[in-house]
Amino acid sequence: MNHQRPQKKTTIYDLAELAGTSASAVSAVLNGNWKKRRISSQLADKITKIAEEQGYAVNMQASLLRRDKSRIIGMLVPKYDNRYFGSIVETFEIMARERGLFPIITCTLRNPELEVEAARTMLSYQVEWLISTGATDPDRITDLCLAGGARSLNLDLPGSKATSIISDNFGGARELTRRTLLNLQRKKGALLPLLFIGGRGADHNTAERIRGFRTAHQDLGVTIEEHHILACGYAPEKAADALNALVTSEGSVPAGLFVNSTISLEGVMRWLKSSPMGIDSQPVIGCFDWDPFVALMGHEIEMARQDVAGMLNAVFDIVESGDSGDRKLIEIQPIFA
Amino acid sequence: MNHQRPQKKTTIYDLAELAGTSASAVSAVLNGNWKKRRISSQLADKITKIAEEQGYAVNMQASLLRRDKSRIIGMLVPKYDNRYFGSIVETFEIMARERGLFPIITCTLRNPELEVEAARTMLSYQVEWLISTGATDPDRITDLCLAGGARSLNLDLPGSKATSIISDNFGGARELTRRTLLNLQRKKGALLPLLFIGGRGADHNTAERIRGFRTAHQDLGVTIEEHHILACGYAPEKAADALNALVTSEGSVPAGLFVNSTISLEGVMRWLKSSPMGIDSQPVIGCFDWDPFVALMGHEIEMARQDVAGMLNAVFDIVESGDSGDRKLIEIQPIFA
DNA sequence: CTGCACTGCTCAATCGATGAAGCAAGAATT
């Protein structure tokens, strides 16, 4: 048996006693403003040394209670299961730390109730800012923040009550569609309309991407089949089901696909793999989102990679300027390989 | 201009004034032990209603300062850029919340200094437990926790000073190797030794997987080529470089590969795609880790999927039993499709 | 009519860190 009982925590009072001084001197030394408070450098050195020996760490709860700013920044994110959100979270943490902020992240599993509960918890922890990423009801969260003394921003999906930073979904989809149409022309020798699959018709991003999809077809003079716009949801199975239904009613699938996320693409690829169609009749694909393995799959798949660093730079510009002034919609161009 | 100045935060004193009662009654009501404190249900209802109207949220900093347990559980994770860690983080959050714990997660980018700094910060936030996932120096973190009044566990990579929960790397690699050898035999009609690629030879997991790799070859009476064990690091480029070097010195690559992570696999696949070898001479692959798109790639790739839920159940069993007693090594069997 | 139990609350100390205000002793100025 090896009892690893963690020790009782050291406080500034313990350090003060060890150093034969007062807690307030210790506090002044440890947060670096001992010059302002006219503490001698001998005492400062002594206290610093003792603090190190004792492995002292401030009690943030006590410290933050006293201060007026928490320097905590929260983020709500739907899932960690794809490269887009993974990259958002990782970049967010790095950028927050670079600015001396402490990031807290929570995933809400696309569950509206969890979103609200998580937001409340974040407010309890005194976040100064709350970034709602891909939230189902961002305005609800903005209201909570407003009542709870925090500022809020929306990322990825826009809301109407706070500034929103999103991809240029229209422009990105238009370009992705254009590229995919040309890839298809190269392969088949003709301009043929694409199938749009994945996403929720009700959400802003999907609506804008469908608009870009339409515009790109128009640009090239291609007529869209209206029943080939399938905003069937994001889950992989939904995409597979939608393709099955299409084959049942029409006997085949278009030669080119616009897939609305890597999550949907997972369903599409699974379906294609098990489909009765021959390998050489595999469709040309464009995907709105990026994944490294997709880039390596047999198919040449065109991908629109959302500019995560660009979006988060915009977020932190606002956070640092402290300007939650008027609610803007900031659109960031996606990147093409 | 739309000044979204967040309001000053409501405290229990504000609520007490509004309800014409004392802060202590408000506190008792809001944390649900008003029965114990003999508050009438009329007053309880009144306070609850007012709190809701005001959008009150406790100040956790103040609350935690007073309580003895923080119910905060921290996790250090190297990256968010693959399905394994993504799944660990997501499952960790869910399980923590189910148990009334507040999870804080930080990624350390495989940077030893960041690991230590992040651990210190977590201690400042009064975590009760700190889970080090894939840490480069888990024992250092355990020491910090011990000094700082927290308990610690290691996940994914073991340490010597705290209980560690890891995959059964030996058993998993042995089974994965066996399956890959048989796949290769099915394809080529003969038992041929595999190439091991990826990971760091110095880390426990890679060493154990190499041991499993050897044992599986022995089991089937296949002789390993010693210079075909390439623990070249995890980054994709490292794997590609190692393969290039091999081709330069030997002119070709073995017909079967054991790839030590999806990250390394990314490099391997990239290299294969651009390699001069014909498509039908693509090697048979086994990968220690899982990714949904890999499962869909043209190749039949055998994958050992680490049992994230199983590992985290073991973590929370220990957390809940409060038993950091003796340091054990708990190994969880990976899952084969 | 006194004593005791019970109900329904309030008071005040406390958690640890912070910083404005103040104090004592020596140095410098008049």
Add this chain to the structure above:
DNA sequence: AATTCTTGCTTCATCGATTGAGCAGTGCAG
């Protein structure tokens, strides 16, 4: 010698929530 200034600290109130102790008022037994 009397005064101001400067240095180097300490004291104490404060942040918001929690909780043991205590206090009025009512009900009921003896």
